[in-house]
Amino acid sequence: xxxxxxxxxxxxxxxxxxxxxxxxxxxxxxxxxxxxxxxxxxxxxxxxxxxxxxxxxxxxxxxxxxxxxxxxxxxxxxxxxxxxxxxxxxxxxxxxxxxxxxxxxxxxxxxxxxxxxxxxxxxxxxxxxxxxxxxxxxxxxxxxxxxxxxxxxxxxxxxxxxxxxxxxxxxxxxxxxxxxxxxxxxxxxxxxxxxxxxxxxxxxxxxxxxxxxxxxxxxxxxxxxxxxxxxxxxxxxxxxxxxxxxxxxxxxxxxxxxxxxxxxxxxxxxxxxxxxxxxxxxxxxxxxxxxxxxxxxxxxxxxxxxxxxxxxxxxxxxxxxxxxxxxxxxxxxxxxxxxxxxxxxxxxxxxxxxxxxxxxxxxxxxxxxxxx
Ligand code: SF4
Ligand code: SF4
Numbered sequence: 001x002x003x004x005x006x007x008x009x010x011x012x013x014x015x016x017x018x019x020x021x022x023x024x025x026x027x028x029x030x031x032x033x034x035x036x037x038x039x040x041x042x043x044x045x046x047x048x049x050x051x052x053x054x055x056x057x058x059x060x061x062x063x064x065x066x067x068x069x070x071x072x073x074x075x076x077x078x079x080x081x082x083x084x085x086x087x088x089x090x091x092x093x094x095x096x097x098x099x100x101x102x103x104x105x106x107x108x109x110x111x112x113x114x115x116x117x118x119x120x121x122x123x124x125x126x127x128x129x130x131x132x133x134x135x136x137x138x139x140x141x142x143x144x145x146x147x148x149x150x151x152x153x154x155x156x157x158x159x160x161x162x163x164x165x166x167x168x169x170x171x172x173x174x175x176x177x178x179x180x181x182x183x184x185x186x187x188x189x190x191x192x193x194x195x196x197x198x199x200x201x202x203x204x205x206x207x208x209x210x211x212x213x214x215x216x217x218x219x220x221x222x223x224x225x226x227x228x229x230x231x232x233x234x235x236x237x238x239x240x241x242x243x244x245x246x247x248x249x250x251x252x253x254x255x256x257x258x259x260x261x262x263x264x265x266x267x268x269x270x271x272x273x274x275x276x277x278x279x280x281x282x283x284x285x286x287x288x289x290x291x292x293x294x295x296x297x298x299x300x301x302x303x304x305x306x307x308x309x310x311x312x313x314x315x316x317x318x319x320x321x322x323x324x325x326x327x328x329x330x331x332x333x334x335x336x337x338x339x340x341x342x343x344x345x346x347x348x349x350x351x352x353x354x355x356x357x358x359x360x361x362x363x364x365x366x367x368x369x370x371x372x
Contacts, residue, residue, distance in 0.1 A: 006237045006245050007262040008043035008075070008198070009036055011059050012050040013248035022052045030062045032255050037067065039259050045246050047077040047111055048096060049299075056099035064101040074102060075198075077111035077145065078130070081296075081352065083120045089129040097138070104137055107198075109168055110144035112296070116351060118156060127160055134163075141165045145200060147354035150185035157193045168198040170292075170354070171242070172208060173235045173276035174283055175201075180290070180356045191241050198244040199236040205292035208232035212286050212319065215279040222275045227257050231268075235276050238267035288318040289362050290355055297349035297359060305338045307349060307359060314366045330370040341367040 015025040015032070044063055046055045056076065063072060076096050078089065097103065108130065110121055121127065133139045145168035146153055157164065167190050175181035190197050203209060209229045219231055226234075236245045245262075249255045268276070293308040301307065310330070317326035340363040349359050 004043060004073075004243060005041050005262060006243065006265055007041055007233070007258055008045050008244045008246040009033070009041070010200070010246040010248035011044060011046040011055045013250045014051060014055070014058060015250050015252075022054060024051065024054075024058050026058065026061060028252065029058065030066070032249060032252065033062045033066070035255060035259070037072065039263055041259070041262075042071065043073045043075065043107075043244055045075040045107075046100070048079040048082075048092060056096060060099065060101040069102065073106040074100060075107035075109065076100060076105050077109040078126060079111050080117040080120050080126065081112060083124045083126065086124050086129075089124060089126050093129070093133065093138075104140060106140045107166070108133070108139040108142055112354065113144045113146050113156060114148040114354070115152060118152075127163060131163060143167055143195075143198070145169075145198075146186065150182045150189050153186050153189045154192075157189065157195065161193050161195070164195060166198060166243075167195045168200055168246075170201045171197070171199045171236050171239070172202050172204050172232055173273075174204055174208060174280045176277070176280070178290075187239065187241070196243045197239070197241055198246065199239075199242050200246050201292055201294075202236040202245050202247065203229055203232045205294060207283070207287075207292065211279065211283055215282045218275055218279055218282070222272060226261070229254070229257060230261050231272075231276055231279070233258060234261060234265070234268050235273065237262070237265055238273070286319050288315050289357065291315075291357060292355060294354060296352045296354065300348045300352050302346060302348070303338045303342045303344060305340065305343060305363070306333065307363070309333065310340055310366055311362065314362075314369065317369065327370050330366075339367065339371060340364070341371055 015028040017023045017025045044059060046059045051058065078092060083089070110126060113121070130139060130142055134142055143164055143166035147170065169183065169186050169190065170181055171183040171187060175183040177184060187197060211228060216228055219228055233245055233247060236242060247258050249258060289311045291308050291311040293312065295308060297307045313326040313330050316324035343360060343363045345360050347360060353359060
């Protein structure tokens with residue numbers, strides 16, 4: 001892998017002008033891209049479904065049209081969960097090249113491999129297609145992002161590892177020892193098979209920013225100047241075999257903060273890593289539902305239940321009690337959106353949840369708390 005600064009610009013949570021209508025603040029995004037590039041960072045990560053299928057177009061406008069192609073690295077992903085035929089591989093890939101306005105992708109990933117999505121990759125012969133794209137120079141480096149057990153990761157690497165040059169994992173200090181995400185175990189499998197790692201969700205969809213006060217106190221006692229978010233990004237970046245850490249930057253402040261410590265990155269010390277694990281324990285003890293707000297469940301819900309938003313309100317209720325105002329916010333939300341109790345238990349959401357949450361059961365708990 002080339003020697004890169006370890007911070008990548010995740011284009012799944014761009015700065016917004018109007019959240020409801022998916023209107024990105026392009027002026028701000030361009031400014032953020034310019035600063036990011038000027039500081040020597042060059043890795044951008046997009047995907048077919050991000051920003052309601054428009055992230056690739058936003059990246060074209062802010063980056064591709066404004067910078068020479070060789071000055072940046074662009075990563076995109078085949079939406080394995082949407083494959084319905086062999087022809088879909090080429091149809092989607094060609095569409096992505098066009099939407100991004102490029103002739104090739106520097107990094108291309110099979111998106112979100114788990115048991116179900118890997119079965120689709122096999123059924124629709126995606127690897128044959130991607131090998132061909134690689135041979136034609138339309139993919140420089142081929143990998144996959146992964147959301148399943150370490151055991152299943154090993155099985156995939158044994159089967160297709162020869163063609164795989166990197167793996168993207170969910171790694172953060174909260175999930176490091178988690179039984180469902182298995183960050184550490186997955187990382188160790190990648191080490192065993194000599195696959196460099198890209199980290200996604202280092203802040204766990206923002207969860208490692210809004211942490212309990214006791215956790216903030218511990219981090220500030222360790223180093224008063226560093227932001228809470230910085231601990232999460234620096235934890236992931238401190239792993240030797242991680243060559244890129246993605247951060248979905250939505251505001252100027254987030255960008256500035258990230259750049260301040262990633263421009264000249266120094267790994268955490270052993271003592272600092274221990275502190276993050278203590279914070280993880282505090283968070284785990286006070287988090288009711290470990291949702292990362294990735295939104296994958298939402299588009300599969302026939303009732304259009306706002307699952308991650310509802311879980312967020314519930315978590316705040318459990319963490320901060322009445323002071324969070326969550327019940328009132330929930331009641332406002334269900335004036336215009338479906339209720340937790342509208343769930344028809346079809347379970348099509350659960351198969352798409354990378355955190356393997358028992359969404360139906362959680363929705364029942366939420367309904368009891370907020371609707372009774
Ligand atoms: S189980 Fe409930 S929440 Fe999940 S997709 Fe079906 S209706 Fe939606
Ligand atoms: S419930 Fe699962 S799929 Fe839905 S937003 Fe949360 S983590 Fe993502």
